Amino acid sequence: MSYFSDIINGTKTLLTGMRITGKYFFVNLFTRKDVITRQYPDNIDTLKMFDRYRGEVIMLHNENNEHKCDACTLCEKACPNGSIEVIGDKKINPETGKNVRFLVKHIYHLEMCTMCGLCIEACPQNAIAWGQNYHNTAYDRSKLTKVLNKPGSKIVPGLKG
Numbered sequence: 001m002s003y004f005s006d007i008i009n010g011t012k013t014l015l016t017g018m019r020i021t022g023k024y025f026f027v028n029l030f031t032r033k034d035v036i037t038r039q040y041p042d043n044i045d046t047l048k049m050f051d052r053y054r055g056e057v058i059m060l061h062n063e064n065n066e067h068k069c070d071a072c073t074l075c076e077k078a079c080p081n082g083s084i085e086v087i088g089d090k091k092i093n094p095e096t097g098k099n100v101r102f103l104v105k106h107i108y109h110l111e112m113c114t115m116c117g118l119c120i121e122a123c124p125q126n127a128i129a130w131g132q133n134y135h136n137t138a139y140d141r142s143k144l145t146k147v148l149n150k151p152g153s154k155i156v157p158g159l160k161g
């Protein structure tokens, strides 16, 4: 008796588990709509990640190719695994006559980054943020090392640096 009840219970459990899968299978079969699986990377042109997705660290630039980084190196110090190198230099500010530090290169090693976010939290200028790029593949690890400040960019006027 318990043998047959075990079979009946097992079948019921299986059907319960397959209910959602079966529903989508038959909907797709009869409506011919591609509602179930998107085959990566076939949808790479249209796939948009959600806002909170941590794809990579980026530096924000405005429409004038200006960023907010003054090369303070707090992000570099906050990074637990050395994924960030901030290279800065000093120059005389012609308006104040003071020696100020400015950003030369903000180097980011995506290949080592664990997406912990400590660098972004540490930045007092909100100069860096999360980017939604998810297509981070390369045959050569060095291709995942990036310079976050864009060529020719400079700090937003009025910010120190």
Ligand code: SF4
Binding pocket: 057, 078, 079, 080, 081, 082, 083, 084, 112, 113, 114, 115, 116, 117, 118, 119, 120
């Ligand atoms: S997200 Fe974390 S691991 Fe990645 S660069 Fe920032 S501090 Fe370093």
Ligand code: SF4
Binding pocket: 068, 069, 070, 071, 072, 073, 074, 075, 076, 086, 122, 123, 124, 125, 126, 127, 128
């Ligand atoms: S990104 Fe932010 S924390 Fe890092 S050097 Fe620039 S201003 Fe400082």
